[in-house]
Amino acid sequence: DQQVKQNSPSLSVQEGRISILNCDYTNSMFDYFLWYKKYPAEGPTFLISISSIKDKNEDGRFTVFLNKSAKHLSLHIVPSQPGDSAVYFCAASATQGGSEKLVFGKGTKLTVNP
Amino acid sequence: EPEVTQTPSHQVTQMGQEVILRCVPISNHLYFYWYRQILGQKVEFLVSFYNNEISEKSEIFDDQFSVERPDGSNFTLKIRSTKLEDSAMYFCASNFGTGGWGELFFGEGSRLTVL
Numbered sequence: 001d002q003q004v005k006q007n008s009p010s011l012s013v014q015e016g017r018i019s020i021l022n023c024d025y026t027n028s029m030f031d032y033f034l035w036y037k038k039y040p041a042e043g044p045t046f047l048i049s050i051s052s053i054k055d056k057n058e059d060g061r062f063t064v065f066l067n068k069s070a071k072h073l074s075l076h077i078v079p080s081q082p083g084d085s086a087v088y089f090c091a092a093s094a095t096q097g098g099s100e101k102l103v104f105g106k107g108t109k110l111t112v113n114p
Numbered sequence: 115e116p117e118v119t120q121t122p123s124h125q126v127t128q129m130g131q132e133v134i135l136r137c138v139p140i141s142n143h144l145y146f147y148w149y150r151q152i153l154g155q156k157v158e159f160l161v162s163f164y165n166n167e168i169s170e171k172s173e174i175f176d177d178q179f180s181v182e183r184p185d186g187s188n189f190t191l192k193i194r195s196t197k198l199e200d201s202a203m204y205f206c207a208s209n210f211g212t213g214g215w216g217e218l219f220f221g222e223g224s225r226l227t228v229l
Contacts, residue, residue: 004156034217041223042222043118043205043207043221043222043223044205044220045220046217046218046219049217089156089157100147100164101170101172102149102159103159104149104157104158105156
């Protein structure tokens, strides 16, 4: 039951270029989406979020885009830096449905090469 | 910066033994969670806890699992009789409110290995 899918297990980009991480979801009840970053031996760390009433949210080098009709969101990192190398998880929740749980994708391992 | 702390960082146990994983959430947070990640798989929701009771749990959180907030600071996950498939990284998390009210703050995780 993959309600949140990250179809690319890994992505490699050059420093300074744009990293684009993709996420698809199937549950139309999801109305809040988040991206988390995870380094080895650490817990996930919140990066950026977007509500379903928006289609874009920007925070410094990180921008999340939401396409509700396609049930697709993406995280853009520009410019990418070696320190961005980590596993990125997309997560979603159905807040209007009263659910408190986040449903995570399997993650995409980003490697930014110097 | 306040953080969620978890102990132990790694526990090895025999199948059938009881395990208690401990967490100290961020002090002014109201909602507490346990998630787990089996090696190579996604992070999965186990349970959420608010106002001293479970508010939501997943199908994974069966009768072998229980949570407790024994005092004002600790939040524990107990697995009564561990199985091999319980081997995973267990993450505690907390926040001010549910879902879109704010992101979850995760601890560094407790790795459980069941032999």
